[in-house]
Amino acid sequence: MFPAAVYVLCFLTSACCAWLLGRSYARSRERLLLWSSACFILLxxxxxxxxxDLLIFTDVNLRIGRLLLSLSAISVLLFGFIWDLEDDAA
Structure with missing residues (x-):
C-alpha cells in the first residue's frame, strides 16, 4: 500500500508543478516557464x-513508454534552455 501512495503522490506533485508553472507563464510570458511547464507535464x-504500469496493468510492460516520456521531458527542457540562451546572446 505504501508504494502505491508514493507513486500517486509523485504524479500529483509533478502535475501540480506543471499547473503552477503554466499559470506563472500565463501571467509573465517568460518562455523558460513555458518549457519548464511542458517538461513537468511530460514528467x-x-x-x-x-x-x-505497476498498479493497474501489472501484466503489461509500459517501460518503453515511460522511458520515452522521460526522454521527451528532458529534451523539451534542454531545447528551451538552448533556445533561450541563443535569444539572449543575440
Missing part, C-alpha cells in the same frame, strides 16, 4: 504511466 505523464 506527470511519466508518473501516470508508472502508476498504471
Amino acid at each position: 506527470a505523464g511519466n508518473n501516470l504511466l508508472l502508476v498504471m
